[in-house]
Amino acid sequence: MFHPLPVFIGLRYLKGRSGDKFGRFVSYMSTAGITIGVMSLITVLSVMNGFEGQLKHRILGVIPQAIVSGSAEHAPDVNTLGHLDGVEGTAPIVSTDAIVQSPVAIGAGKLLGISPDSHEPIKQYMVRGAISQLTPGSYKLVIGRKTASDLDVSEGDKVRVMITSASQFTPVGRIPSQRNFTIAGIYDTATDVDGQLMYANLNDVSRLMRLPRSQPADLRLFVTEPFDVPKLEKVAESMGYEWSDWRALRGELFQAVKMEKNMMALMLGLIILVAAFNIISALIMVVMEKQSEVAILKTQGMTHRSIVLVFVVQGASSGVIGAVLGGVAGSLLALNINEIMQFFNLSLLGGGLSLPVSLGIDQVVTVVVGAIVLSLLATLFPSLKAASVRPAEALRYE
Incomplete structure (x- = not known):
């Protein structure tokens, strides 16, 4: 299958060489970090939505609105x-x-x-x-x-x-x-x-x-x-x-629920941010290793923009794969969390009560897209650093 040259090279770098085990390990950990972060965020938001919806139905459905x-x-x-x-x-x-x-x-x-x-x-x-x-x-x-x-x-x-x-x-x-x-x-x-x-x-x-x-x-x-x-x-x-x-009677309760949901989203979002920094670390190592190859590509006519795109493709691939896997895994976990907990004989609420879950498709899309955008932003600095390599200096001792 035909790929544009920067995409082809970026995906080739993503696989890495057989001897570069540490680089591939860091790349895999970046993907795993984003997957876990997105999965956790979607699951927690779904449960918080469920609690909020239950409160809304049982309290706001009864008191004078x-x-x-x-x-x-x-x-x-x-x-x-x-x-x-x-x-x-x-x-x-x-x-x-x-x-x-x-x-x-x-x-x-x-x-x-x-x-x-x-x-x-x-x-x-x-x-x-x-x-x-x-x-x-x-x-x-x-x-x-x-x-x-x-x-x-x-x-x-x-x-x-x-x-x-x-x-x-x-x-x-x-x-x-x-x-x-x-x-x-x-x-x-x-x-x-x-x-x-x-x-x-x-x-x-x-x-x-x-x-x-x-x-x-x-x-x-x-x-x-x-x-x-x-x-x-x-x-x-x-x-x-x-x-x-109802705000005079229950406004503080729902404000507290909203604040708690936002704080949980912030804390779990930090996991995704840490994983994005891992992408930066992995790309910087790749850039340092590939300086001579980048110099050769430049001498053969590859433009500054194409060099940037090569490393953006490599770094963003980890983010895209992690975000998509996390979105799918988080949705499946949220929809089946009560069955999973029942299988392991666990009950967070006690008394055999199940967790209320409300999976919002718009939230899933927002979290996945947000993780992908964050991954793209994380690739910019290493990619620009790679594009700034000067062929004469990089090949001086080759």
Whole structure:
């Protein structure tokens, strides 16, 4: 098969001579380093994506993603807000911080007043009772498994719910608005949301908060992509509404996950960088060894650009091979990591739980292309050094 001359010579140098074992060893280690770095980076990013996606589904899929508040004169317009780009649906809601007390313990959380007939994601996580029992005037409460455990209550038990923001003055002092509620159900999302969110009927919570009858309920927005809420916030505020979203409750958690993923990518990226420096070392040794050959090629008419291309081909070949192998190996490892760990009887999460994995093709392509570009950049200095060889000096003692 015909190859351009610089490519042919570069690939010939890549194979090396049979006696140049050390040079070939350094070249192989460069390829192996890039392969391991790319494979590790793809695997770790896939697992981190899986954890992020699971948190997104279990936490952001349950808590109110966005709440729009208005006033008696300017109530949230369901038709306008419900048809915004990125909004999947709406539901009436009121929310407040509340204290809940049982005969043996006391706790606190966010009390959400909802309509049992509207769409409510927590329904799929119910383990006891049902959201449909939250009828107006029943003063029933749905709590998480952790809250139920902390308060030592179960379905059918009574608890006292107090709202300090709706307190009133009495002859004995300021007393918070309070009322006994019956536990109508328990949900379990397997996250810390189970210890924070409580649900009751919209009308019951409004009465407990002592809201005026003219005060309209807030509007809960269900969005397609929770991370796009800043765009919707600008639109809602331009209409004169007050806005709150999941970032107030869980913003720090997802910022921490994002930072951890970036730090892991940085640390594993250093492995690829070290392997690229190995390419530089290997090429410099080759350049020192091939000075006389480079001089002969120059005397025969090979241009400066062609000499540079020879060593770029040799060095970049290690990077390309390593990046492609690492991309394939990393993708296969990420997709089969749970089966591999099960084969070796390992469990990082304990309890037989499997690692969540989400392989992003765009991330795989970015990592592989990035490794190839880094390898190309690593070849520039040795290649330019080889092209600067002067034939007269290199062949003086030959």
